[in-house]
Amino acid sequence: MSKTVVISVAKLEARVASIFGKGGLSPEHAAALASVIVAGERDGCKSHGIYRIEGCLRTLKAGKVSPDAKPVLEDDGSAILRVGAGGAYSCAAFALGAPALAERARKLGIAALVINDCTHFSALWPEVETLNGLGVAAIAMCPSYATVAPSGGSQPLLGTNPFAFGWPRGEDKPPYVFDFATSVAARGEIELYRREGRQLPEGWAIDVDGKPTTDPEAALAGAMLPFGGHKGSAISTMIELLAGIMIGDFTSKEALDFLGTTTLAPRHGELIIAMSPERFAAGRPGDPFARAEVLFEAIVGQGARLPSQRRFAARKQTLAEGIALSAEESAQLDRLEEVGLAAIS
Amino acid sequence: MSKTVVISVAKLEARVASIFGKGGLSPEHAAALASVIVAGERDGCKSHGIYRIEGCLRTLKAGKVSPDAKPVLEDDGSAILRVGAGGAYSCAAFALGAPALAERARKLGIAALVINDCTHFSALWPEVETLNGLGVAAIAMCPSYATVAPSGGSQPLLGTNPFAFGWPRGEDKPPYVFDFATSVAARGEIELYRREGRQLPEGWAIDVDGKPTTDPEAALAGAMLPFGGHKGSAISTMIELLAGIMIGDFTSKEALDFLGTTTLAPRHGELIIAMSPERFAAGRPGDPFARAEVLFEAIVGQGARLPSQRRFAARKQTLAEGIALSAEESAQLDRLEEVGLAAIS
Secondary structure, three states: OOOEEEEOHHHHHHHHHHHHHHHOOOHHHHHHHHHHHHHHHHOOOHHHOHHHHHHHHHHHHOOOOEOOOOOEEEEOOOOEEEEEOOOEEHHHHHHHHHHHHHHHHHHHOEEEEEEEEEEOOOOOHHHHHHHHHOOOEEEEEOOOOOOEOOOOOOOOOEOOOEEEEEEOOOOOOOOEEEEEEOEOOOHHHHHHHHHOOOOOOOOOEEOOOOOEEOOHHHHHHOEEOEOOOHHHHHHHHHHHHHHHHHOOOOOHHHHHHHHOOOOOOOEEEEEEEEEOHHHHHOOOOOOHHHHHHHHHHHHHOOOOOOOOHHHHHHHHHHHHHOEEEEHHHHHHHHHHHHHHHHHOO | OOOEEEEOHHHHHHHHHHHHHHHOOOHHHHHHHHHHHHHHHHOOOHHHOHHHHHHHHHHHHOOOOEOOOOOEEEEOOOOEEEEEOOOEEHHHHHHHHHHHHHHHHHHHOEEEEEEEEEEOOOOOHHHHHHHHHOOOEEEEEOOOOOOEOOOOOOOOOEOOOEEEEEEOOOOOOOOEEEEEEOEOOOHHHHHHHHHOOOOOOOOOEEOOOOOEEOOHHHHHHOEEOEOOHHHHHHHHHHHHHHHHHHOOOOOHHHHHHHHOOOOOOOEEEEEEEEEOHHHHHOOOOOOHHHHHHHHHHHHHHOOOOOOOHHHHHHHHHHHHHOEEEEHHHHHHHHHHHHHHHHHOO
């Protein structure tokens, strides 16, 4: 067992921001990226934690993301707000647009934030949680890379297209939040099966000929399948239409064609819809937030779980006790901080 | 083989409207209800066709739906339009709100239509198709009756909560449309297995103790399961929150408590979100409608199907050749037209 190093959430965030600054990102982008990466680590989501730093730096080193483009907010007074990311990472663009989106949703009842021309980085849950913190319910979705075949098809066309939703529960409770890939499994999970030499569960993937396979190698060469059969496939297609085509940005296929690899962070856009429960419930009986708690209690009361509870439990612990990094993780952070992009192969 | 009677779509619509008029519905409600019922019959959706007439009349006879409340549109100039249905069927409320919703989405980019206090009747696909015909993309959702257990739970709490989406494809093509229950199966399907004495596929339902069951009787007494495990369960919960609680209307559990039976049409609300592709794509490269066709071709080109294609094929045929009713169906229409509510047991 290697020794672990315990570090506070705030200190880890400063350290990761410093690494990105050393790598060449502007302070705004370094801070925004550090915030979402440390949120992953804080919530026990290792797959979205500090492990992602190197991928971000690799995309930067490859010249596929702008290190310093200032996100620009366009607001014509309608219910659509738009942030042009100028080819930089998405996190600063979202940070710029989120307060304006929440304000517009409170004013009009419902509003949308479009992020265009970003190199997409971040799970969607930090974003819907940010909006929930501003008092509005939110739906977020985006394409990714074409690695998923439509139900009944044989070729990768759709992305793992995440779909996230959050409902605010006030200051004292974490929001009701889910964020999932519309594929059965994430590509990283199939990679894990491959490394461990295990067969995949049935229904996860097809081979290059479109035949069902449980062989991870054949799956990675072929295509993943959508969750829930034709229903998940339909939702994933909706995401290509709304958060790719409708907002005038790349589909998952176009994102893959653009970079030609899934090893770098993808270029595409994102669509976020915010709704004000106060505005929607105005003049109607009952308080929507109190009524939502009754629903959540009925779910938990029968032994089912609310989504994200594991994350929120990890968060509570790391905020109180700090984040435990392995000696290897800590040494790698030292190395990245010291030599910057030179540490990236 | 019984003889079939062929009737044009327009004539069947007039006949069904006449039945509802005889049953006591105002002309506005009779026409709106006839339109969606005949749309089901026209599209080969027997489960949403003339078979539904008796259920509508039964709810009317039980005094659980207003026969003549005028739907009232509230418009405060924001992105939320609201139609109060006054306890009448939902179809006339939607018909009143749809043009206003499409106009508001074109003006603001995104807008929502809330229907409150309706006795809900209609699949959601006729509604998103109507909006697609007005040039906007649309998402529709509503609760139903609490017959579905949340993933990991043991008791019915969620409804079969349908989720529908439509994307306009111009005058010459039917829209891209899906409309599905967020349960694995519809309650009617389980009923069919029961009548035929067949066992259910695994994963459809649990018994009253929350144990998985393939026995249709046990399933009907217990609870259905959401599609796609925890992901479908999360979407169904989102629908309770947005299209029940947020709009100040019943959840699926409250709808069931209100009527105490699933044999009558439920009282609850509905949420419809419309988006203008022109507004979202404005100033961005590419025409969103042309780009969507490329996506659809890539789906169909690899042997997968677009959703609703069977419906659209049936529609093409019935619009050209008329709708074939069995002699029994035709006789039942005669009887309903002749004696009205007295035909309802």
